[in-house]
Amino acid sequence: MWNNGGLSPLNFLAVIGQVVLAAFADVGRLSQFLYNSVMHCILPPIYPRLIFEQMVRIGYNSLPVVGLTAFFTGGVLALQIFIGGSRFNAESLVSSIVALGITRELGPVLAGLMVAGRVSAAIAAEIGTMRVTEQIDALVTLSTNPFKYLVAPRLIAALVTLPLLVVVADTIGIMGGYIVGTRSLGFNSGVYIKNTVDFIEFIDIFSGLAKSAVFGFIIALMGCYHGFYSRGGAQGVGRATTNAVVTASILILAANYVMTSLLFTE
Amino acid sequence: MSTDRHIVLEDVRKAFGPKHVLNGVTVDVERGKSLVVIGGSGTGKSVMLKCILGLLDPDSGSIKIDDREVVGLRGSDRDAVMAKMGMLFQGAALFDSLTVWENVAFGLIQGKKMNRKDAKEIAIQKLGQVGLGAEVGELSPAELSGGMQKRVGLARAIAADPDIIFFDEPTTGLDPIMGDVINDLIVHTVQELGATTVSITHDMTSARKIADKIAMIYKGEMIWHGDAKDVDESGSDYVEQFIHGSADGPIQMEVLKP
Ligand SMILES: Nc1ncnc2c1ncn2[C@@H]1O[C@H](COP(=O)(O)OP(=O)(O)OP(=O)(O)O)[C@@H](O)[C@H]1O
Numbered sequence: 001m002w003n004n005g006g007l008s009p010l011n012f013l014a015v016i017g018q019v020v021l022a023a024f025a026d027v028g029r030l031s032q033f034l035y036n037s038v039m040h041c042i043l044p045p046i047y048p049r050l051i052f053e054q055m056v057r058i059g060y061n062s063l064p065v066v067g068l069t070a071f072f073t074g075g076v077l078a079l080q081i082f083i084g085g086s087r088f089n090a091e092s093l094v095s096s097i098v099a100l101g102i103t104r105e106l107g108p109v110l111a112g113l114m115v116a117g118r119v120s121a122a123i124a125a126e127i128g129t130m131r132v133t134e135q136i137d138a139l140v141t142l143s144t145n146p147f148k149y150l151v152a153p154r155l156i157a158a159l160v161t162l163p164l165l166v167v168v169a170d171t172i173g174i175m176g177g178y179i180v181g182t183r184s185l186g187f188n189s190g191v192y193i194k195n196t197v198d199f200i201e202f203i204d205i206f207s208g209l210a211k212s213a214v215f216g217f218i219i220a221l222m223g224c225y226h227g228f229y230s231r232g233g234a235q236g237v238g239r240a241t242t243n244a245v246v247t248a249s250i251l252i253l254a255a256n257y258v259m260t261s262l263l264f265t266e
Numbered sequence: 267m268s269t270d271r272h273i274v275l276e277d278v279r280k281a282f283g284p285k286h287v288l289n290g291v292t293v294d295v296e297r298g299k300s301l302v303v304i305g306g307s308g309t310g311k312s313v314m315l316k317c318i319l320g321l322l323d324p325d326s327g328s329i330k331i332d333d334r335e336v337v338g339l340r341g342s343d344r345d346a347v348m349a350k351m352g353m354l355f356q357g358a359a360l361f362d363s364l365t366v367w368e369n370v371a372f373g374l375i376q377g378k379k380m381n382r383k384d385a386k387e388i389a390i391q392k393l394g395q396v397g398l399g400a401e402v403g404e405l406s407p408a409e410l411s412g413g414m415q416k417r418v419g420l421a422r423a424i425a426a427d428p429d430i431i432f433f434d435e436p437t438t439g440l441d442p443i444m445g446d447v448i449n450d451l452i453v454h455t456v457q458e459l460g461a462t463t464v465s466i467t468h469d470m471t472s473a474r475k476i477a478d479k480i481a482m483i484y485k486g487e488m489i490w491h492g493d494a495k496d497v498d499e500s501g502s503d504y505v506e507q508f509i510h511g512s513a514d515g516p517i518q519m520e521v522l523k524p
Pocket residue numbers: 282287306307308309310311312313314356
């Protein structure tokens with residue numbers, strides 16, 4: 001293959017063709033997977049026990065990571081806005097902008113990315129191991145649909161849990177800003193809180209939560225998809241794990257842009 | 267054709283990319299009988315079972331169960347066929363997020379919607395049949411030895427009393443005595459339940475004990491198929507070589523000679 005003129009125009013076209021075909025095959029497979037997953041999320045039976053188990057694993061266990069991320073982000077945001085604002089004599093905006101930035105963007109996006117790192121990877125590793133050790137085949141022979149039993153509970157759990165996590169992230173993030181603002185920037189505590197509460201609107205919080213539900217879906221979907229199609233032993237599972245985290249993170253950022261432009265352009 | 271053929275494979279072919287694994291397998295199993303498939307490592311025995319189960323789609327050929335074509339079956343039709351079958355996987359394939367008894371009871375709870383308490387009772391009884399006590403039921407699969415995992419897989423395969431049971435190397439990894447206990451269990455299961463079984467084994471003692479019929483697969487084809495008692499007079503050099511486990515003969519292993 002390589003020695004008979006690897007760079008001839010025809011070969012070059014063939015390579016492009018192969019890459020394009022492979023990409024289409026992947027997109028097709030993902031669409032099929034998405035369709036199956038969504039159908040099994042909607043159609044009964046639903047397994048509440050499995051969903052609850054996953055909610056604990058996805059949500060509760062992510063609390064420390066998400067909380068710490070939000071706290072430091074809120075703090076750093078207060079510092080930066082104070083420095084930037086002082087150039088226009090607009091230091092008083094710190095509390096409002098921290099609240100806005102956290103609820104609209106940083107809360108959902110950072111929580112999404114952190115959870116993607118933890119949860120997409122964990123799901124891909126678990127389902128991938130089940131695939132390569134034939135546990136998924138065994139499920140099928142025991143009259144259990146893997147989409148129903150493995151995929152749907154994770155999708156539903158992530159979709160519900162991410163907004164809950166983001167509520168926590170928003171609260172802790174704003175609190176981080178408050179602590180930095182009152183302790184080291186010299187704001188009056190009562191004024192800071194009043195500015196935050198007065199300024200923030202329902203749409204700020206709601207848009208962040210809506211985004212995070214989508215991010216949760218993406219996180220679980222990528223974990224399940226890459227795990228489900230992993231091949232070739234431990235190495236294949238490792239690859240699936242990496243791919244799950246990378247694709248989930250990129251899709252979260254892309255979805256964030258799309259949703260922001262849909263929600264806020266009039 | 268007066269005999270009652272439960273499973274019929276005709277000219278089943280399966281390739282993975284350029285690699286042809288099954289090259290036209292034709293074989294059948296009578297209802298309530300036990301077929302043992304022998305053959306070298308990597309000749310496509312496990313792939314054949316997965317094709318019958320519908321875990322893999324053959325590229326061509328026909329597979330009939332109860333006179334019904336099952337290749338390409340989907341949805342509730344597939345579920346109905348699957349509900350009649352049980353499988354012991356070569357690597358046991360136990361669910362490591364569940365305890366041992368939950369593994370055994372899985373098909374009863376998830377597939378047959380039995381309540382957990384009754385299912386647990388049956389699971390513990392089945393564990394007893396494969397020589398494992400009730401206390402093992404509370405362990406997780408990772409805490410078991412390879413041979414114990416195999417026996418749990420066996421208990422899981424027979425737990426729902428299926429019509430058709432596939433055993434992929436049921437005695438591999440067991441000591442000879444436990445191996446014989448498992449052989450007896452398989453014979454008993456066939457007689458008691460009237461189940462049809464297809465077993466894969468490399469172990470000729472086991473094959474002679476559990477088989478009504480023996481078939482030998484070589485390079486993705488059935489090269490011999492006959493009654494178990496005739497296996498010693500098969501007239502096939504390949505079968506002769508296999509049952510005597512000799513390195514000399516028509517089957518040449520692709521290894522580098524030292
Ligand atoms: N999913 C798969 N993708 C690609 N190749 C496969 C797949 N499954 C099996 N094969 C190939 O098919 C061939 C037959 O595999 P199979 O597992 O059926 O062997 P076997 O007869 O059961 O051997 P053993 O006695 O060692 O278990 C092997 O060469 C294997 O590499």
